[in-house]
Structures are given as structure tokens and as C-alpha cells.
Amino acid sequence: MGKSLYEKVWEAHALRTLPNGQTQLFIDVHLIHEVTSPQAFGMLRDLGLKVRYPERTFATVDHIVPTHSLAEPFEDPQADEMIRHLRKNVAEHGITFFDVTSGRQGIVHVIGPENGITQPGMTIACGDSHTSTHGAFGAIAFGIGTTQVRDVLATQTMAVSKLKVRRINVDGRLGPGVYAKDVILHIIRTLGVNGGIGYAYEYGGSVFDRFSMEERMTVCNMSIEGGARIGYVNPDQTTFDYLKGRPYAPKGEAWDRAVERWKALASDPDAHYDDVVNIRAEDIAPTVTWGINPGQGCAIDERVPDPAHYPEPQRAAIEEALAHMKLKPGQPIKGVKVDVAFLGSCTNGRISDFREAAKYLKGRKVAPGVRAIAVPGSQQVAKQCEEEGIADIFREAGFEWRGAGCSMCLAMNPDRLVGDELCASSSNRNFKGRQGSATGRTVLMSPVMVVAAAVTGRISDAREVFGAELVGA
Amino acid sequence: MPLEAIKQVSGRAVYLPGDDIDTDRITPARYLKVVTFDGLGEALFYDERFNPDGSEKPHPLNDPRFKGARIMLVGANFGCGSSREHAPQAIYRAGFRALVGESFAEIFFGNATTLSMPCVTAPKADIAALARAIEEDPNLIVTVDVERLEVRYADKAFKVNLPPTAQKALVEGRWDPIADLLEASDLIEEAHARLPRATLS
């Protein structure tokens, strides 16, 4: 019986079994940001410990950065304290920091891949649940809590238990207007928001074989929304082509050796999986959420559920979601009025997302009354968008074109919903209050669907709005 | 320094109904703009407990009958979403020392265990029966027995689950793994020399 990539990477990094039965796992790359690291540095100080291998940790600032102006001090004194705290910590411990002045700052899950820091076969940890994104490269990437951030800083290892592996095949052809975001929203809807507890998800099949790295990242990113702490795709030529020449990727002979090593890491054809799920690409429609968790989704041409048709406890959950979303039982989701359109986040804030969105936005205008915000995932993405004329397309259409950061994905900076505004969002979470207002409403969708919503002022089917312009993936 | 062994937790309990309670609800993001965990207890479920003007909403945690509870009863997939340790920190700092639920999200579970707060799972019916019992008598003392893996109250008891690794860590006072991790210094050095890293080249 062959081995999965997960098993191979695990074996290479497992140092020993701890007294409680967990494994002490070596972490190759540790990524940190301003929100979940300050307490960890505080704990290190209290224990009199140092950062064991500062060269294995990389820092950025993303959650609290204002996107309208980087003038310091930041308007929000708490945000200002957080960035100053991070600067002090990285300077004291000799950690590489992609600061706002570096030209390389951005969302941690955008800049790791973009700089070639994320590589196949690595174990990666970050105090952030969307660390699963890095699995797109065939890395095993863990979202961790702050005490574990301390553990990794102090020992470059952490205590973890091995997961089971579920292989998810998506085969066939995605229809026009169906994107990676729809694939993962469909998977979560199918397997449930807690279906992945105890599993690492290995994504494969012909759709993933054809996907670009950025599309793979979109899917892996939201593994955690399905309960799976880890999601990954086996490395292949697409992976190597993406990484080649990036600043932190190996060069010359070291590159050739690395590629050989990476090829051997992919799951064996006869690898053992604890579970296998097969999904037909043709069954996936442009998908949007109607509720308050990412599993409460439906195809754009479906109706929201009627709680009366469901037994408890689903009924209560649907009632709560519809009440928050101010939707009527059984109403169509299409046509619901939109107040805000947000394009960005670590799910869909990469260059390919803006390129694809710009294709359909070009020559169109944001509907009156809609506040539309575009937030590139990193300063590099922002720069590329300027160079390619994408930023101008957004500005001309009436989008606010902002600086890089997490922004309205979780509204720790000044970008937020007001009252019960409804936001068509390319981000990953539609939890109550997620976008900065306790009564705010979030509808998750692909970037092109966000554009369709922005230009029509309604939740719309991109296939109807853009018609024959849309091509299949 | 040996840590406290968590063999059992006793106290009054409060029931928070609902599945898929995410960590954004447990600690809204604006309470994350801090560089320490101090004072987080007040942020616990803030937007569910208070109106924007600061007045209280009806919520089990606002109910005077359940003030001072040490055990929280919850539904399925509790603590899903963001990995923020602020969530279990807020629960702990609000005075809770154990959770009983149908299931817990993985990162939340790990974070809570590392804080010495057991998150044991039990079937829905057992939790519902206990919830009814505390509704009738909010002063009921509930015991979460981590060693015997059961919950006891009045003259009743039910079995609970806890992964053996977490159980061992709690009852042996090894819930904070740092001391164990630090021990393996030579293995760490060997792995650092052997395993690739990202270098600017």
C-alpha cells in the first residue's frame, strides 16, 4: 500500500511521540502576523525563552492595516499599538518582516506563496485558521492558536495528533461562470461545516489538475470552513512553474534537486485514504451563501430553504440564519438587494482574481447606491494591478481601489459594514458580525459574482449578467 | 514546575444552545486589537449579550441564575472558524473551567486543552437532559470527571468522550506542552539541519 503526501510529510517531520501520545512535529516555516503573535512573544519573555530559529519565521502585518492611507501613526490607536508591538518583537528576535514600507506587505496567505516561501513538502504553521491555503503547494499547513505560536517560536516544533485523510476528487468540466470558489462552497455545502473534523482534505481529480495555483489556493483556503484544519493538492508541473524564480524559491542546481524531491512527495497512486468523495464538476453551479456559516449555501438559481420542511435541529438553525439575513423562507436568493460589494481577502484577493473580475467589470459601472471596495491581497498584487491597468478599470467603474490587507474580510481596520448592510463578498466567512457590524449581512461568492452584484445592485447570476462573455474553466 | 493535574471540574453550569457557534461570535474581532489576553472575559459573546447601546440582551450568560457557572454546555461544532485563542481565553477568563458539547472544532479544542480547560463530548440527549436539570435547579452542582470520563449531577451520570492524548495531558498535568517540547533539543537540532527552509537566493 502506497502513502499519501500527508503521510510522507508527517514521517519526515515527526521527531518523537510525546508523553501524552501526541507527536512532536518539526515546523519548517512559521508565519506570524500582528493579531495572534504579541501574546506569544509575551509568553516567551515570561518563560525566559528565545526564538529558536528566527530564520524560519516570517512576519507580516495584514489584519489591522488601514487600506486608505498608511500614514503613521494610524488613526486607530489600538491598530497603531499593534504594528509597533510587532516591529519591536521582530527586531528583538531577528525575524524577517514584510512591513508596510517593504513593497511586499500583504495578507499572510498571499505573501507566503507570492514570495516562494511556501514550498511543497514543508510543514507550515501560522496563528491563523486559513493557513490551510498553503496546502495548495503540497505543504502540510496548520492554523494554530497563540500558545502554539509560542511553542513554534521557542522550539520550532509543536504537539499535534495525526489526522485521517479524505481524498476529494472533482472530475469533469466546470461550466461557464463556475470558479474555484464555487467548487469549495459546493464541497462545504455537501460535506457540512463540520464534516472535515479529524481529517486532512486531499483535493484532486481533473479539475484540480487543470487549476492554476491561485485557484488551488482558493479551495485549500476554505478547507477550515468545512472543518478540515488541513487541505492540500499534490505538487505537479503547475506548482513548479509557479514557484520557479520567486525570491525565496531554490535556484540553480538546488532548484533541480528540489523539484526531484517534490515530485517524489506526491501521493502514491495506491495511497491509502480513510475516505474518498467524488464530485462531478457538472453538478457545481455558481454558488452563494444565504445564511450565517459557509455551509449554508445554494446555487444562484435556487431558493433559500424553508425551515418548515426541516426537522429540528436544522429548523432552528435555518430560522436563526434567515432571521439574521432578513430573508423569507423559500424566497429566491437571486435579486436580493446589495449595499456593499467587497473584492479581496486571502481567498480571492490574488492577481488572477482581479484579472478575471476586471474582464467583466471593464466598461461597466457600479450600480447607484452600492459601495464597492477592491482590496488587493498584497502590495505586489496592487502593483501588478496598476501595471496591467486593472486598478483603473476598477476605479473607472466606481470601485474604491484600496491598499493591501485583510480589510472588510473581518473589519479589524476602518473598513466595515454599517448597520444591517448586505455585502456581496469574495471573502470566506459569513458569520454574524464578521464584517464589523453585529447586524451586518454577508453573502459569499466568487469574484465575478461580486462584480455581477456590484453592477446590478442585486445578487445576480453572472451567467445572465455577462452571458456569452463568460467562458468555462 | 509541574502543572496542576485536571482530574475533575465541579461547579454550576450554564447551557448555550445552538450548533456551529464560531469564534467570531465568542470574541468579536474588535476585541482582538490587543497585545495581551487580559480583560478578555468581558468580551465573551459580547454582540450576543449586549445591544449597541450597551444594554443587555436576553442571553444565558446575562441570566443572574447562571452567574458564576464554571461549566459550559454547548451544541455541535462549537468554536468553529477563526483559530483565535482569544476565544477560549475569554471563556476561561470569564470563569469557566470545562465545556461539555456534542462536538468541538479542532483548533478550538486544542487551544482550550492547552489552557487546561477540558472539552468533553457527549450525545445530544445527555446534554439536553442536563440542560433541563440546570434550568430547573440552576444551583445544581455538575462534575466533569476527566479521569473516569463521565459527567455527574444529582443522582445521574452519563459517559463522555475525550481523545486519550488530551485526557492524559490534563490528568497528568501536561496540558501545556512547552516543557516536553523543549526536552527534545538534540532532535530539533538534527531536524533543523536536515529539513529545507525558505531562503532568499
Ligand code: SF4
Ligand atoms: S483575509 Fe480574512 S480570512 Fe484571510 S487572513 Fe485576513 S482576516 Fe483572515
